[in-house]
Amino acid sequence: xxxxxxxxxxxxxxxxxxxxxxxxxxxxxxxxxxxxxxxxxxxxxxxxxxxxxxxxxxxxxxxxxxxxxxxxxxxxxxxxxxxxxxxxxxxxxxxxxxxxxxxxxxxxxxxxxxxxxxxxxxxxxxxxxxxxxxxxxxxxxxxxxxxxxxxxxxxxxxxxxxxxxxxxxxxxxxxxxxxxxxxxxxxxxxxxxxxxxxxxxxxxxxxxxxxxxxxxxxxxxxxxxxxxxxxxxxxxxxxxxxxxxxxxxxxxxxxxxxxxxxxxxxxxxxxxxxxxxxxxxxxxxxxxxxxxxxxxxxxxxxxxxxxxxxxxxxxxxxxxxxxxxxxxxxxxxxxxxxxxxxxxxxxxxxxxxxxxxxxxxxxxxxxxxxxxxxxxxxxxxxxxxxxxxxxxxxxxxxxxxxxxxxxxx
Numbered sequence: 001x002x003x004x005x006x007x008x009x010x011x012x013x014x015x016x017x018x019x020x021x022x023x024x025x026x027x028x029x030x031x032x033x034x035x036x037x038x039x040x041x042x043x044x045x046x047x048x049x050x051x052x053x054x055x056x057x058x059x060x061x062x063x064x065x066x067x068x069x070x071x072x073x074x075x076x077x078x079x080x081x082x083x084x085x086x087x088x089x090x091x092x093x094x095x096x097x098x099x100x101x102x103x104x105x106x107x108x109x110x111x112x113x114x115x116x117x118x119x120x121x122x123x124x125x126x127x128x129x130x131x132x133x134x135x136x137x138x139x140x141x142x143x144x145x146x147x148x149x150x151x152x153x154x155x156x157x158x159x160x161x162x163x164x165x166x167x168x169x170x171x172x173x174x175x176x177x178x179x180x181x182x183x184x185x186x187x188x189x190x191x192x193x194x195x196x197x198x199x200x201x202x203x204x205x206x207x208x209x210x211x212x213x214x215x216x217x218x219x220x221x222x223x224x225x226x227x228x229x230x231x232x233x234x235x236x237x238x239x240x241x242x243x244x245x246x247x248x249x250x251x252x253x254x255x256x257x258x259x260x261x262x263x264x265x266x267x268x269x270x271x272x273x274x275x276x277x278x279x280x281x282x283x284x285x286x287x288x289x290x291x292x293x294x295x296x297x298x299x300x301x302x303x304x305x306x307x308x309x310x311x312x313x314x315x316x317x318x319x320x321x322x323x324x325x326x327x328x329x330x331x332x333x334x335x336x337x338x339x340x341x342x343x344x345x346x347x348x349x350x351x352x353x354x355x356x357x358x359x360x361x362x363x364x365x366x367x368x369x370x371x372x373x374x375x376x377x378x379x380x381x382x383x384x385x386x387x388x389x390x391x392x393x394x395x396x397x398x399x400x401x402x403x404x405x406x407x408x409x
Contacts, residue, residue, distance in 0.1 A: 055121050059137055060084035062116040063095065067106070078106045082133065084120060096120070096131045109136075160208070167204035174200050179277075183270070186263040193273030194230065197280050198223060209288060214295045217389055218287040221382035225283055226276065228381075229374035233275045236366050237268065244271035246363035271363065279371040282328055283378050290317055290382040298390040309387035317379035325372045332368050 063083045070077050080100040086092055098120070100110055112118065117137040123130045153161035179196040183189055201222050209215045236242075244250055244267030257263040294313045298304060304312075333340065339360065355361060 055123055056089065057134060058089040058091075058120045058122055059087040060096075060118055060120040061087055062112050062114055062118060064114055065112045065116075077101070080106060080110070080112065082112050084118065084131075084133075086120065087117070089122070091122075098131055098133055100133060163208040163210070167208040170203050170207060171200050175277075183265065183273075184257060184261070184263065186261075186265070189266055189269035189273040190230075193276050194226075197226065197276055201226075201280060201284065205284065205288065208284075213389070213393075214291040214386070215288070217291040217386045218284075218382065221287040221291065221378065221385050222283050224385075225287065225374055225378040225381050226280070228377055229279060229283075229370065230272070230276060232373055232377075233272055233366075233370040236370050237272060237275075240362055240366050242268065242271060242359065242363060242366060244268040244363075246271075246359040275367055275370050278332075278367060279328075279374045282324055282371065282375055286317075286320055286324060286375055286378040287382045289320060290379060291386045293317075294383065294386040294390050298393060302394075304391070306387045306391040309391055310383055313383035313387055314380065317383055321376055321379055324375050328371045328375065329368045332364055332371075336364055 061084060063085050065083070066081045068079045068081060070079065078101050082098045082100055084096055084098060086094045086096065100106070100112070112133070117140075119134045119137050120131050121134040123132070150165060153165055155161075157164065174196055178199075179192055182192040182196075201219065205215050205219050205222070209218070250267050250270070254265055254267060257265050290313055293316045294309050297309060297312050344355075356365075
């Protein structure tokens with residue numbers, strides 16, 4: 001009976017957190033401490049007009065690449081004359097010559113060799129075509145990377161690996177078809193990300209781990225933790241005086257959306273939404289791991305009650321906390337490592353405490369602390385729910401044999 005109740009609750013929550021349902025809900029979330037508005041000139045109040053310049057992106061193969069060195073003002077300058085053959089578009093097979101560099105020494109990323117495949121931008125101005133190298137063509141390499149990941153997932157995790165890949169595809173689909181379009185369309189960042197993440201976790205947990213009681217426990221625990229973690233994140237962001245403007249990209253995003261679509265995006269809400277999405281994957285790991293541990297402990301010793309299951313579960317959970325908090329912190333630091341190095345180099349121009357006080361550094365600290373706090377909260381929440389449910393579960397011989405079989409695998 002309780003299992004049916006869990007599944008009914010899952011279906012109800014999954015329905016109410018779907019994108020279609022979220023769009024008709026009233027905006028019940030008030031922005032905390034309104035962020036400073038972005039000031040724009042009167043001339044730029046109207047949406048940007050389409051430029052007469054038209055860009056088209058084509059694939060091309062480098063036929064030859066020659067470096068020419070020149071000296072200007074006592075400084076040696078390198079220019080690479082790259083000859084490419086277009087591989088796509090109306091002018092497929094056409095050969096073009098493109099100059100790269102000429103203003104400073106060429107860096108490794110701008111040095112091309114015969115056989116390299118690149119992306120060429122064709123700029124048409126007044127029916128005249130000009131070409132420049134936009135970037136290297138990386139899709140085949142990315143396909144190899146994804147292929148290796150899929151093989152590893154299927155070979156070592158088997159059906160669970162296939163389920164995890166399917167769950168990943170669901171997450172990406174929701175992000176690209178609901179969360180991102182809703183945010184760029186002017187949707188409330190907090191409402192959009194909360195409804196999107198609740199839908200993601202409602203589907204991906206069962207796709208990845210199967211329709212089992214432990215999965216239902218993990219889902220309820222994850223949703224409960226997300227709610228508490230959101231409230232905690234609001235407090236952290238408010239007390240730290242965060243406005244979501246810690247990077248240049250956020251200002252650029254706000255300006256582009258304001259000028260091109262007339263959308264005034266809430267940067268603080270976007271920061272909170274990013275924190276929630278960032279902690280979702282880690283919460284999945286914690287809640288599922290805790291629920292599975294207590295389930296297996298109960299199967300191994302059916303006589304254990306709530307107190308014994310909770311104690312054993314917390315023993316496992318504390319080790320989980322110790323490892324994942326460090327993992328989360330290193331993940332945030334690693335993603336922003338170049339900027340951390342840049343700030344360290346600039347320490348001569350400002351004291352260390354001023355650099356730490358900057359919104360960029362403070363924002364990463366808040367992200368890490370909010371995510372780590374969510375992990376810590378998830379362990380006792382999941383352990384309590386799982387211990388209460390599994391303590392009442394009657395373990396049959398078949399269930400014990402299934403558990404023993406899982407251990408042998």
